[in-house]
Amino acid sequence: MERHQSSAARTPTNSVVVERRSKSSKSYRQSYRSCVGAASRLCFTPGFTARRLNASRRAPKSHNVTDKVNPQQLALLMKTEWQLSYVTPLYQFRHTQLKSYSRQLSAFIAAEKQQGLAVEVEGAQSSFRVSISVVQGMVEADDDAETVLIQIHSKLLFAKKDEPQRPVWSGWLTCINGNPDYLRSLPEDFTCLPLFCSSGGEGLTAVVKSWFQQTFDCCFGTLEINHTSLQWLAALWTNCHAESSIQHLKMIWTLPVAPPLQVTYTVDPHDAWQLWSSVRKDPREESKGGEEAEEENSIDIEEVMEFMQGLKGHFYRHFRLDLSAGSLKQVTTALGSAKYSGKIKISNSRYMITTFTLLTECALLKMPL
Template identity: 60%
Template sequence: MEERNSTEETPRNNALAQRRSKSYRHSMRSCVEATHLTYTSGLLTALRIPRSRKAPKSHDITKQVDPDQVALLVKKEWQLSYVTPLYQFRHTQLKSYSNQLSAFIVSEKQQGLAIEVGQELGFKVNFSVVLGLAETDKDAETVFIQILSKQAFGAKDDAQKVVWSGWLTCVNGDLDYLQSLPLEFVSLPLFCTRGPESLTVLVKSWFEKTFDCCFGPLGINSTNLQWLASLWTGCHPTINIQYLKLVWTLPTLPPMDVTYTVHPQDAWELWDSMRQVDTTEDSISIDEVTGFINGLQSHFFRHFRIDLSAGSLMHISTALGSSHHSGKIKIASPNYIPTILQLLTECALLKMPI
């Protein structure tokens, strides 16, 4: 069978599903997602959304985080990893860490390690703290890292350019877990990177040797992609999402990719119909998310007789951001950074080795 790529845009005023009264937003549920390789287990809690649906300016994150630092995080695609707690990491030692990592990269390069960033004269590393993202007093402050280089044949006055960026963060981390850690450990479980893979490998290697930690890939499973799709759709009355695009991969031979584009007003009306009577304004329940996705899938099946629920949701995108099953995410709006980082922090903590 040839690979097919279908695109569907919803008509307005579809039949809307009946609201349900049962809510799980205050409980933790075990969820098992079937993939084409194995079964991935995890926990989902209620995902908070900003109260900015009616007054977004009052929750503008640039009022609590330096706008220049916010600009470093948004409108860029990041590759996600998880990292175990860092032993003897200190936010007061960031200048020392900058020098140590710089020396480590130069040393590895001198030993003949290929670093795929061109002809560089040298590397400089900057560690800095992004103040204001932490939601509780147990969350460690976010750490941002930049690697800069100057081209070997560049002019003397040429400024160094950023060749790699990364950051470690913890937003609304599980309190029981964070309180159980010995004082010598700092938990920054979510690691986001952007730049050559060779430099990412070096940075991870330095962290593992220096802070006795380990890294692992952090994918975003279908369930969490559904959460993000619901979150961004729920923002539509405040910030126009412009479109909602979802991509499923179906288990055919060869696999078939289906691209499903939804009119933003249609998506929001369906989402609003799923909002439960007893749901608080700043929470999303798992039932609401499931009902929303089922409504989209049912509409597609009526038109094309293709059951999307038989496949895996691989990619979602709106004007507010995009996310991919492989662990890539782009956040386009600073208003929703804390909410998204809360979800990703939870995903990272759930991936920790036992």
């Protein structure tokens, strides 16, 4: 049975109010840049546009999200491989209007289909039903907006008369531990859910994005998980091994030779953990009087680079092949998998908050300003 969602799901209010003209008179890029520009001139976005990943982040800690998130929703998030995109802040989006948005998107899909656009789903009938709901329990910071889940249902062509419709497309928008300076700089009419995850036909994905763009004056873009972010994930996931066995650390590298060479490198989990433990700084040595424990237990980019260098050095000693000349394209452990192409799959809910915190940061940095 589906859990009923509260209509009180929050769309965070912000401290900066910037006057905005009607949606019809300005494109997103004009209006959004003017808003952020005004906030910047008031010193509300200091240095955020440096466009680089954090050099230090908290070490992963276990989150028992099963106690907070609807089990059916969590099962969907966990069993699916998601294609990532970034999405700019949504103008006048309200979490209390999700039922209305569901009807609007259903009508939009029907209208697009009547125009002959590619919204066909193999084996499905022409009618689609949309469900948009809140995924409560994913919020980690006061400025984060509640995660939103979108599902599109349809009945198979040869299904029995009384057989219910089945999900044929799923997607969700989220913001987990978003940059507080940036989020607070946004005008109050903007809701920031920068990470968009989708699973399903490209035609339906394009239609959903088009509806969001037209309804909330936003824009979407591709989001790759670049070389540096993949190295971060390899280190963060390995750091979890003591509490949740990673079972293996599998990496796929590509080397710029002719023809291109793809290398699959699988590391025993105990060897990976020993190497990671050897490069980790002792929090007691790094700590100073009065520092918080969470700040002490942080991971620096230098540790990540030293860990990766150790892995590459081990590979070179055995195969005389220098992975430093190539690029990391995929990382897989028992906790999840991530690909340079922007595909992510989470296999352990205890550390999904850590993973999506990094991906939220990637989405915010990729957005045009």
